[in-house]
Amino acid sequence: MTESFWQKFKNSFYAYSDLNLMLDISHMTISENFFSQMAPQMEKIYAQIDLLEKGAIANPDENRRVGHYWLRNPELAPDMEIAQAIQENIENIKVFTQQIHSGKIRPENGGIFKNILLIGVGGSCLGPQFVSEALGTNKDQMVLYFIDNTDPDGMDQIFTRLEPELDSTLCIVISKSGGTLETRNGMLEAKNRYHIKSLDFSKHAVSITQVGSKLYQTSQSERWLRSFPMWDWVGGRTSVLSAVGLVGLALQGIDIDSLLAGARLCDEKTRGVITSQNPASLLALMWYKATEGKGGKQMVMLPYKDRLVLFSKYLQQLIMESLGKEKDLEGRIVHQGLAVFGNKGSTDQHSYVQQLLEGSDNFFVTFIEVLRDRVQLSPILADNSTSGDYLQASLLGTRAALTMKGRESITITISDVTPFSIGMLISLFERAVSIYALLVNVNAYHQPAVEMGKTCTGEAITLKNCVLAFLRAHRNQKFTVEELVEQLDCPNTEELIFKLLVHLRSNPDHSVKLKKHENIFDDQYYVE
Structure with a gap:
């Protein structure tokens, strides 16, 4: 039937x-x-x-354990040191949150912190954004904003909203390695905005990173308000229930105990x-x-x-x-x-x-x-x-x-x-x-191709700087793309240099000028 x-x-x-x-x-x-x-x-x-x-090695390519499950149940951790670190971190997040909300930790000009600016990318931002949007209300204790890209215009939109209350905005910078380009750029843009307003960025800043990373060293040397840990055994895309998500969400006013319990x-x-x-x-x-x-x-x-x-x-x-x-x-x-x-x-x-x-x-x-x-x-x-x-x-x-x-x-x-x-x-x-x-039968816990993109990004920046250095060394001399490739002795980079130059001359930051021709590929570029 x-x-x-x-x-x-x-x-x-x-x-x-x-x-x-x-x-x-x-x-x-x-x-x-x-x-x-x-x-x-x-x-x-x-x-x-x-x-x-x-605690077995579940990421053989990087010889790493995978422990995001321990974040919400520290008793499962393979050793007491990890379990204690997780428990202490959650408690430290709660204490810090109470200190911010009560005004025990204040902005440098007094008052209380009203806003949070979270700067990260990928797993350091997507999880907190999702949870913040899903659970936010008009009764939240603080308002959470995000910078998750190195797009200047996108950052300007966020800073424009925050400018009237930048002095009461807490900035959380998140990067596991401490060297992620998008996050570093967001941090430096934020530092510049605080400086313009005659504010000391370090008195408004919190880092979430691995101990010993570049970001950790910066936050320690500049005496930021706090630094919370990221651990080798937690990948970015499974980190939302670590300090990566819990710090900002707790400050927003979300019940992180219930989040962890679920x-x-x-x-x-x-x-x-x-x-x-x-x-x-x-x-x-x-x-x-x-x-x-x-x-x-x-x-x-x-x-x-x-x-x-x-x-x-x-x-x-x-x-x-x-x-x-x-x-x-x-x-x-x-x-x-x-x-x-x-x-x-x-x-x-x-x-x-x-x-x-x-x-x-x-x-x-x-x-x-x-x-x-x-x-x-x-x-x-x-x-x-x-x-x-x-x-x-x-x-x-x-x-x-x-x-x-x-x-x-x-x-x-x-x-x-x-x-x-x-x-x-x-x-x-x-x-x-x-x-x-x-x-x-695949390794879910590594992302080797992502590193390829980062490598190519670095190569593009290096080539851009070579082009700029050459143009500045030959001021007022005009060069086509093909002439620059020949002068720099970098064969097979014509397309990349063309794209770099079109962007450079469209923005005033590096003072690159253009002499137009009927055929766009005959255009000449120079620095006065």
Whole structure:
């Protein structure tokens, strides 16, 4: 007898009451024996996860342990020194927060700190941004701002907002190595702004970095207000529940204990070896089924809640940086990865759902449903429905339309957006990424290709400085791109030098001038 859809739904719907979490995989195409076929592999993975949490080397390329699970349960740490460091750090964050909020630590001109400017990039910023946006209210004790790029105009927008209250703004600079270019530039831009206002940056500054790093040394020598640690065993994309996220979020007024509790309880649940009782295992297995273990598919995240609009952006780094790998653990070329994109419901219904329904079937969707619409009662609008009723109907309608077109989807349902539920979601996806990485045999905890981009960035800056030095040494002499390549004896750099010069002459900072010609490639550049 063919299984009815209702029966399939009941067999593929999982409720975890202690997490206030529900997971629906009934809109995925799963064979009857899929889970039994995967059981032997999952048994091995559970053993590997256990070793990872106990402190085994889980990142062999860099010979590192992976311990973000210890951040919310220090008792799991493999030695007392790590456990004590975690506990002391959380306590120090709470004490520092109380001192700032009470005015015991004050800005140099008196009063109290009202704003926080967090400067970081990637994992040092995406996590805190997501959580801050998800949990922020008009009753927050401090307002959190972010600089997460080296875009001058973007920084100007933030500084323009902060300028009237820069003297009451606390600046948190986050970089694990202390040498990240974007973060260093943001810090130096901030220092300049404080200097212009005759303010001592060090009396407004906090560092979060590894002990001994360049940033740590700077913060110590300049006597910044505080320095909080980052540890070798916590990667940037899994660092939001370390000082990276907790300092700014605690200062904002978010209940970090509840945030950690949600992650801790989800860790316990997803540590289980019975797959049906482990929501992260089910998620990872659905990713594996959708991609046939080969990667390359797109994961479309559709959170139906404005507060979760940055969740997709946060997951882009967590998932794509963890799983996008050229080689597996045996060194074989595999080109694994899951491309993540998403907006929010029901905005998505009026943008790219058209392509999801009628374009290439190269994706699967994950809906995030939040049951609680708002704190107060909602007015009844048209059709005897509230705006929240329409939001849920939009989710159900989009999902139904996808199913009618044979497109697969997963639905995650939470009761409300709270510190506990956000901590739970962070843990859920961190664990799912770990499990999927083991399923496809890649190292989820390193990112070698990112270093390639950093190296090429440095080379571009070096070449730009060579061009500038040559033009300044030959003032008022005009050179084409090709002439500069010949003079500098740097073959095969024509395109790069052309791009550098077009940018240089578009900005007054380096005084590069242009003599235009009919053909743009005959243009000549010079410094007066």
